[in-house]
Amino acid sequence: MMLQIQNVSKKFRGLQALNDVIFSVQEKEIVGLIGPNGAGKTTLFNVISGFYQPSSGHIIYKGTDVTTLQPFQRCALGMARTFQIMKPLPYMSVLDNVIAGSMFGRNCSRNVAVAGPHAFGILEFTGLLKKQNVLAKELGTADRKRLELARALAAKPDLLLLDEVMSGLNHAETEECVALIREINKSGVTILLIEHIMKAVVTLCEKIVVLHHGEKIAEGSVDAVMNDQTVIDIYLGKDDDKALTSTVN
Amino acid sequence: MSGVVVQVVINGILVGGFYALMGMGLNVIFGVMKIVNFCQGELLMVGMYLTYLFTSTLGLDPYLSLPLVAIIMMCLGAVIQHGLITPLLGAANDSNLIFMTVGLMMLMQNLALVLFKSDYRTVQTGYSLKNIHLLGQVVSLPKLISFGVLIFVTFLLYAFLMKSETGKRIRATSQNPIGARLVGININRMYILSYAIGAALAGIAGTLLLPFYYVFPMVGATFTLRAFVVVVLGGLGSIKGAFVGGIVLGLLETMGAFVVGPQFKDSVVFLTFLAILILRQHLVSRAR
Amino acid sequence: MTRVGYLRTFFVELSLLAVLLLVPFFIVAPYILHVFIMLFYVAMLAVAWNILGGLTGQFSLGHAAFMAMGAYASTLLLIKFNVTPWIGMIAGGILAGVTAAIIFYPCFVLRGPYFALATIAFAETFRNLFTNWEMVGKAQGILLPMVDRSWYNFHFSGKLPYYYIGLGMLLVIYGSFAILERSRLGYGFKCVREDEDTSNAIGINVVKYKLLATFLSAAFTAVAGAYYAQYVRYIEPDLMLGGYSIEIVLPAIIGGIGTVGGPLLGAFLLMPISEYLRVMLGNVIPGGHLIAYAVILIVIIRVKPLGLVDWLNGLKWYRQLSGAKLGVAEAVKK
Numbered sequence: 001m002m003l004q005i006q007n008v009s010k011k012f013r014g015l016q017a018l019n020d021v022i023f024s025v026q027e028k029e030i031v032g033l034i035g036p037n038g039a040g041k042t043t044l045f046n047v048i049s050g051f052y053q054p055s056s057g058h059i060i061y062k063g064t065d066v067t068t069l070q071p072f073q074r075c076a077l078g079m080a081r082t083f084q085i086m087k088p089l090p091y092m093s094v095l096d097n098v099i100a101g102s103m104f105g106r107n108c109s110r111n112v113a114v115a116g117p118h119a120f121g122i123l124e125f126t127g128l129l130k131k132q133n134v135l136a137k138e139l140g141t142a143d144r145k146r147l148e149l150a151r152a153l154a155a156k157p158d159l160l161l162l163d164e165v166m167s168g169l170n171h172a173e174t175e176e177c178v179a180l181i182r183e184i185n186k187s188g189v190t191i192l193l194i195e196h197i198m199k200a201v202v203t204l205c206e207k208i209v210v211l212h213h214g215e216k217i218a219e220g221s222v223d224a225v226m227n228d229q230t231v232i233d234i235y236l237g238k239d240d241d242k243a244l245t246s247t248v249n
Numbered sequence: 250m251s252g253v254v255v256q257v258v259i260n261g262i263l264v265g266g267f268y269a270l271m272g273m274g275l276n277v278i279f280g281v282m283k284i285v286n287f288c289q290g291e292l293l294m295v296g297m298y299l300t301y302l303f304t305s306t307l308g309l310d311p312y313l314s315l316p317l318v319a320i321i322m323m324c325l326g327a328v329i330q331h332g333l334i335t336p337l338l339g340a341a342n343d344s345n346l347i348f349m350t351v352g353l354m355m356l357m358q359n360l361a362l363v364l365f366k367s368d369y370r371t372v373q374t375g376y377s378l379k380n381i382h383l384l385g386q387v388v389s390l391p392k393l394i395s396f397g398v399l400i401f402v403t404f405l406l407y408a409f410l411m412k413s414e415t416g417k418r419i420r421a422t423s424q425n426p427i428g429a430r431l432v433g434i435n436i437n438r439m440y441i442l443s444y445a446i447g448a449a450l451a452g453i454a455g456t457l458l459l460p461f462y463y464v465f466p467m468v469g470a471t472f473t474l475r476a477f478v479v480v481v482l483g484g485l486g487s488i489k490g491a492f493v494g495g496i497v498l499g500l501l502e503t504m505g506a507f508v509v510g511p512q513f514k515d516s517v518v519f520l521t522f523l524a525i526l527i528l529r530q531h532l533v534s535r536a537r
Numbered sequence: 538m539t540r541v542g543y544l545r546t547f548f549v550e551l552s553l554l555a556v557l558l559l560v561p562f563f564i565v566a567p568y569i570l571h572v573f574i575m576l577f578y579v580a581m582l583a584v585a586w587n588i589l590g591g592l593t594g595q596f597s598l599g600h601a602a603f604m605a606m607g608a609y610a611s612t613l614l615l616i617k618f619n620v621t622p623w624i625g626m627i628a629g630g631i632l633a634g635v636t637a638a639i640i641f642y643p644c645f646v647l648r649g650p651y652f653a654l655a656t657i658a659f660a661e662t663f664r665n666l667f668t669n670w671e672m673v674g675k676a677q678g679i680l681l682p683m684v685d686r687s688w689y690n691f692h693f694s695g696k697l698p699y700y701y702i703g704l705g706m707l708l709v710i711y712g713s714f715a716i717l718e719r720s721r722l723g724y725g726f727k728c729v730r731e732d733e734d735t736s737n738a739i740g741i742n743v744v745k746y747k748l749l750a751t752f753l754s755a756a757f758t759a760v761a762g763a764y765y766a767q768y769v770r771y772i773e774p775d776l777m778l779g780g781y782s783i784e785i786v787l788p789a790i791i792g793g794i795g796t797v798g799g800p801l802l803g804a805f806l807l808m809p810i811s812e813y814l815r816v817m818l819g820n821v822i823p824g825g826h827l828i829a830y831a832v833i834l835i836v837i838i839r840v841k842p843l844g845l846v847d848w849l850n851g852l853k854w855y856r857q858l859s860g861a862k863l864g865v866a867e868a869v870k871k
């Protein structure tokens with residue numbers, strides 16, 4: 001088992017952001033994490049990746065309890081994430097962003113000469129090769145998303161946490177992104193993704209977990225969750241026909 | 250023995266009042282614009298020199314020149330804000346603002362050096378040397394008058410910020426600039442006003458300081474740092490906090506001087522400052 | 538930068554070095570040599586500061602304290618234990634580096650201006666302590682005794698040895714920075730500067746890198762301080778005054794914060810201006826050159842915050858020559 005969320009709760013002053021969340025992610029799976037805004041999805045990501053400490057509960061990654069580890073330590077173990085509010089390294093070029101990503105993760109290249117080719121490969125894979133010398137802060141949304149993804153990939157992760165990588169993309173870009181994620185998964189990377197774009201979720205994910213007000217209200221196969229009445233009530237909308245194909249933002 | 254302690258406490262409160270005023274000025278600027286004004290002390294110096302000029306050339310009593318100084322400082326503040334600072338706001342990196350205000354600090358210090366030389370200057374009034382007996386201790390009259398005016402100014406500031414329309418607008422801008430803009434507040438004007446007020450407060454502190462202190466080009470340096478200590482002690486953006494923080498700092502300084510000796514009082518102040526700064530930040534990040 | 542760009546830059550640097558090496562053959566006036574020596578000194582300090590400030594994004598406004606630490610350490614070792622300043626320099630560097638790492642460690646949680654304030658507070662505390670410390674001569678400081686002139690004592694007659702030693706030291710510090718900037722360590726520093734959360738997420742131990750940057754920056758600064766002590770032969774606690782810390786920082790900001798050549802450019806620009814003003818205004822207007830500094834700083838921040846290097850990168854001919862890709866906001870033409 002790649003990742004186990006064991007009874008994770010997170011309380012901020014007065015706000016219970018996460019309440020006893022339990023689920024797991026198998027190796028090489030693609031799991032979707034969905035739910036209304038404010039449900040606690042990004043908070044959960046922050047707990048999984050180490051940016052927040054849970055108030056209670058454990059994160060078990062590849063059989064090891066990583067709950068007290070810092071984010072950079074989890075990166076060294078093969079966990080990589082993207083940020084919903086994108087955080088590129090603004091005054092560094094796209095190429096440098098990805099080189100950085102590949103120098104400090106598990107890949108741990110000694111120097112630029114070694115990290116360079118690896119970075120080039122990833123840039124090509126994510127379609128950013130032409131823009132390698134552009135300063136990250138100059139990029140448009142779609143490219144920024146690609147950069148987030150590229151930088152996370154550069155760390156050669158076993159587990160990739162994607163936080164709304166497709167928000168703000170148009171139809172064609174979304175399809176490209178879906179294909180990209182599938183490729184990544186095929187190469188052996190386990191993926192846990194937060195998404196609002198239902199079409200993408202339904203196409204990609206083998207399993208879906210639904211959060212609402214910090215609690216898990218559903219977990220299961222795509223069919224099971226999509227047709228779950230509670231889920232439809234609070235998130236997907238009452239029109240059953242549209243539930244599977246609409247783009248919910 | 251206790252007489253000395255009372256003296257120490259009184260002095261602490263009196264000097265603390267000034268730190269409070271400096272802290273309040275810094276808070277207005279910082280609270281609204283989130284910039285760290287490294288030249289706050291130099292604004293105090295400018296106020297002192299202005300008062301000195303009014304007194305020595307026009308024969309004005311320093312306290313009477315207060316309104317004049319305040320107005321001039323407000324204009325100066327407005328010019329600085331609008332010309333140099335507002336254009337830099339909004340950049341992700343606030344290092345530019347730091348260095349801009351540092352540059353202003355250097356400029357003001359050295360202009361003063363050029364214009365006034367490094368001489369120590371002060372003013373003498375009819376009552377400069379008069380003393381009052383308070384709680385069995387001897388206290389210099391100007392110090393007491395200054396403290397009184399200080400309290401008055403604090404009340405004015407508080408009333409202005411809390412009760413007046415403009416004051417509310419300033420507070421709105423400090424809490425949420427985007428929201429403030431949405432409700433029709435001209436935030437650029439609020440920025441200018443805030444800096445003007447901050448500068449005026451520093452200038453006023455200078456006017457009140459001159460009667461029993463002396464002015465020289467570097468006088469601002471210690472006050473800037475202490476103003477920051479006050480802000481850290483009292484909480485960012487809190488006028489009440491700055492007042493209390495200032496008094497506490499004054500007491501800390503005089504008591505520190507009493508305990509470890511006057512030559513080390515700076516170290517006491519700075520080390521306490523560092524301790525609080527660091528502890529507070531650690532507590533904040535622990536909450537995550 | 539492109540390969541060609543690097544080569545061209547290297548060529549320019551080499552030419553500059555050649556010029557500097559030959560200067561004393563053409564100019565013998567001791568005063569001019571003194572100006573160059575101070576130029577090398579200021580440049581050393583600016584480059585050293587840039588490691589922590591420009592590369593890692595932690596703005597220290599109290600670096601003069603480390604410079605003084607180096608000065609005092611090497612001086613005391615010489616006077617009390619007859620240790621050659623060459624070793625004293627290294628010792629001072631390590632001492633300053635370790636001290637800096639220890640005292641800055643708790644401050645790393647502080648954001649931008651608060652960190653700067655903390656550094657000022659530390660520098661002032663050190664100055665206060667040194668002013669009252671018997672062993673270092675309190676406020677009077679230490680006047681280096683008239684030891685024999687020798688390489689061991691780092692004491693020479695005439696300015697020439699100091700000139701070449703200073704140039705050599707600058708070369709070492711500058712070269713180290715250039716190598717650092719392109720190394721994995723340098724990348725780590727830059728990432729920390731750009732975004733600490735992202736750095737954390739990609740595997741950088743932010744605290745460790747900040748500590749390393751602090752150590753290196755303070756150590757190099759202290760080494761420069763030791764050089765200063767041996768040249769000027771008088772040191773005092775007021776060397777730690779905030780004003781000096783700011784003077785250290787200015788060349789880096791004006792030249793281009795975080796860049797390799799920026800501090801050098803800034804130093805080469807500011808020193809002559811400062812000296813010229815000092816000569817012109819003399820004792821009539823003390824502080825005149827500082828007014829010039831201040832005005833230049835204000836103008837640069839207002840107009841070109843990323844410094845002269847940024848301005849240069851904005852010039853088409855410069856970009857074409859150096860093939861620079863960074864520093865200017867420009868998209869690659871497809």
